[in-house]
Every structure is written in structure tokens, then in C-alpha cells.
Amino acid sequence: SAVISQKPSRDICQRGTSLTIQCQVDSQVTMMFWYRQQPGQSLTLIATANQGSEATYESGFVIDKFPISRPNLTFSTLTVSNMSPEDSSIYLCSVVGLAGGRTDTQYFGPGTRLTVL
Amino acid sequence: DQQVKQNSPSLSVQEGRISILNCDYTNSMFDYFLWYKKYPAEGPTFLISISSIKDKNEDGRFTVFLNKSAKHLSLHIVPSQPGDSAVYFCAASGGTSYDKVIFGPGTSLSVIP
Numbered sequence: 159s160a161v162i163s164q165k166p167s168r169d170i171c172q173r174g175t176s177l178t179i180q181c182q183v184d185s186q187v188t189m190m191f192w193y194r195q196q197p198g199q200s201l202t203l204i205a206t207a208n209q210g211s212e213a214t215y216e217s218g219f220v221i222d223k224f225p226i227s228r229p230n231l232t233f234s235t236l237t238v239s240n241m242s243p244e245d246s247s248i249y250l251c252s253v254v255g256l257a258g259g260r261t262d263t264q265y266f267g268p269g270t271r272l273t274v275l
Numbered sequence: 276d277q278q279v280k281q282n283s284p285s286l287s288v289q290e291g292r293i294s295i296l297n298c299d300y301t302n303s304m305f306d307y308f309l310w311y312k313k314y315p316a317e318g319p320t321f322l323i324s325i326s327s328i329k330d331k332n333e334d335g336r337f338t339v340f341l342n343k344s345a346k347h348l349s350l351h352i353v354p355s356q357p358g359d360s361a362v363y364f365c366a367a368s369g370g371t372s373y374d375k376v377i378f379g380p381g382t383s384l385s386v387i388p
Contacts, residue, residue, distance in 0.1 A: 200318070200364065201364065202378075252318075259321075260321070262324070
């Protein structure tokens with residue numbers, strides 16, 4: 159079955175810096191999403207990564223803080239900009255249309271655990 | 276406003292017994308429901324789903340029951356195994372993978388050998 163990978167798997171960053179997280183799928187997918195899971199909380203959708211156009215952001219999330227790119231059907235990046243300790247979370251990408259998977263289901267990458275000091 | 280609720284943050288069950296995880300939702304527009312399992316340091320893994328046209332879906336040891344009138348669904352695991360120990364997320368959407376999926380807060384299941 160297809161594989162979803164994320165880089166880095168974890169990072170510790172200083173306040174005010176930015177981190178770019180990569181999501182790579184080994185087959186083309188229809189849709190890609192970015193989620194955040196803050197400590198002790200559930201998964202919250204940040205945005206839908208649209209191939210070749212601007213991402214669609216959920217309420218409470220803005221492009222300046224979380225710029226997203228999706229240059230093709232297998233790859234996306236999420237940048238967490240000007241980080242503060244409140245950004246410490248697990249960031250997850252998910253995809254739809256995964257080869258070998260159900261067409262009606264999102265499949266998740268392993269996540270990136272970010273700690274901001 | 277939490278649209279998907281899992282009122283039990285944690286559950287402990289003896290190995291071999293049944294685990295029942297509950298989920299309630301408030302949005303009557305939801306018509307597709309999913310359960311994901313998450314181990315520490317891993318992403319959520321899709322477990323089982325159910326469409327609102329059904330009231331039961333079974334896959335091996337896992338069965339999901341949907342009661343639309345009560346806006347309630349449950350996941351049954353029989354028999355429970357130690358490897359089932361994980362956080363289970365209930366999720367709901369408007370019916371297609373293109374719709375926003377709303378996740379519940381999760382229930383941490385511990386299966387005791």
C-alpha cells in the first residue's frame with residue numbers, strides 16, 4: 159500500500175523562528191490536508207492544500223501564520239511562522255485518494271511533533 | 276461548540292472482554308462516520324466507517340453501530356487484545372472525503388492482559 163511520510167518527525171525550535179514541514183506520498187492523491195493536534199486535544203483541521211493554487215484555510219487559521227504549498231499531487235509543505243510556545247503541537251498531513259485505500263477516507267501521515275521554547 | 280463528543284476520556288478493559296467506545300454528535304448534517312486509532316508517536320490509522328444509510332458495519336473484531344435518531348454511535352471491539360490499547364477518535368463528515376471531517380476528543384483505551 160502507499161506510504162505517507164513527513165519530515166521532520168520532530169523538532170525543537172526557538173520562539174520567533176519558522177519551521178517547514180514536508181508531507182510526501184509515494185503515489186498521486188486527490189486531496190491533501192493539514193491538521194494540528196495540541197497537547198491533550200483532538201485533531202483540528204488547519205487547511206486544505208490545493209494543488210497549484212492557494213490553500214483553503216479553516217476559521218482561526220491564516221496564510222501568514224501557516225503558509226502551505228502543494229506543487230504537485232504527491233507533495234505538500236506546511237510552514238509554521240513566527241513560532242510561539244502555543245504552536246507546540248503535533249502537525250499531521252492527511253490525504254484522500256490513496257492508492258490501495260478507500261476513496262472516501264482520509265489517511266494520515268505519522269505526524270511532526272513540534273516543541274517551541 | 277463541540278460537534279463530535281466522546282464523553283469518556285479513558286476506558287480500561289480486561290483482555291478477551293468487549294470494549295465499547297461511545298460517540299455522540301450534534302450536527303444532523305453529518306452522514307458519514309469514521310473511527311481512527313492512534314498509537315503514541317504515530318498518525319491516526321483508519322479503523323472502520325459507517326454511512327448514515329446503515330446502522331451497523333462490521334469488520335473482523337470491530338463493529339460500529341449508528342443510532343441516527345439519538346445521534347449516537349459506538350465502536351465495539353470483541354475480543355479486546357492488549358494491542359488494541361490506543362487512543363480512539365470518532366470522526367464525522369458531511370458525506371464525502373471532500374467534506375470537512377470533525378474529530379472528537381478521543382478515548383484512551385487500555386486493554387489489561
